[in-house]
Amino acid sequence: MTETTPAHSLDHLVLPTANLDTARARLVSLGFVVAPTGIHPFGTANCCVFLGDGTYLEPLAVGDAQAAARATATGNVFVARDRAYRDRCGNEGFSAMVLSTGNADADHARYVEAGLSAGDMLSFSRAFADTAGKSDMASFKLAFASGTGATDAFLFACERINAPKVDRTALQTHANGATGIIEVVAVSDGPSEQRRLFAVAADTEKGAAFRLPNASLTLLEPAAFATRFGLPAGAPSELRFAGLVFSVRSTDTVAKLLAANCVAHDIDGNDIVVRPAPGQGAVFIFREIP
Incomplete structure (x- = not known):
């Protein structure tokens, strides 16, 4: 890669x-x-x-x-x-x-x-x-x-x-301990042309993965998105932004907060995954970063 x-x-x-x-x-x-x-x-x-x-x-x-x-x-x-x-x-x-x-x-x-x-x-x-x-x-x-x-x-x-x-x-002081955005996830049925778009927008050479100075950009085909998140990728699209990953101080803190607020979530390894909902238009993933 x-x-x-x-x-x-x-x-x-x-x-x-x-x-x-x-x-x-x-x-x-x-x-x-x-x-x-x-x-x-x-x-x-x-x-x-x-x-x-x-x-x-x-x-x-x-x-x-x-x-x-x-x-x-x-x-x-x-x-x-x-x-x-x-x-x-x-x-x-x-x-x-x-x-x-x-x-x-x-x-x-x-x-x-x-x-x-x-x-x-x-x-x-x-x-x-x-x-x-x-x-x-x-x-x-x-x-x-x-x-x-x-x-x-x-x-x-x-x-x-x-x-x-x-x-x-x-x-900038959040109860969930979020400190930043470390990854943006996009889905495409035709990723080749969209990689060119990202390369031009980010002013870099075209590649299979894009690492911005402060975050990464991941472009997945629908099947790969479904495998990673256990969620359908949605209707066919040339390009759709679908998820983002936050860095947090403690996933235990996030899990307790979500439970207290009756927010449904899934635990996937080191990630806490929250499905989209009204007012939250993308998959939110909270990841503990030491």
Whole structure:
């Protein structure tokens, strides 16, 4: 198996949900601290889970349907891809993997040259608040990539133009002991073309496995996914993000917390596996890392 070391790190993961209250309740039951609701200027909203390694989850809902429709009509790729995902896959899921970058313009140019651009770049700002209510303005520039026929998933590079000057310590201290995301799992019926997409997005050579500076990306065929997790891979798809692995301090702590909160889970060796549920659009795996 060939491993590569790309320049781009995992930044965050986008998980569509029908509404943020459901996502918040589910994530809290899993032992996460959930940030206050963030409002985008184009109709979507989120309630993020920030982790100590700098990565985060972005549960995403449509907060203002009219604003989202206007954004889609004017070429906002982020909102348009969210709409397309919901139309095909439903309101609960895992639609995008986001890579950090210091130059989104260069990433966009690379996507265009490779024939993998998903559309125009997007720049925007939104308010951010910590658990104490201190707020600041966050600004981003995004460049989008998508593989041929891959309507169920996309990737984008995220350049943070202005990072909020707020203390995230309380937001990163989770009852389940989660400290980071160490693996993202995707499923594909035609993995060869999707490996090219990942290679271009991560700015690395194409290989059978991808190791980002802070996480790994695993691309499985449906049968291999079912064997690994004991779960069906779902409807046929060119590409679908399906699971993620968290590093935790103690799986015993996670198991006790899940049991106390009546969250069904399976123990598979050193992993605790939690199946998708409303507000949790992917398989969550908790792995003890010494």
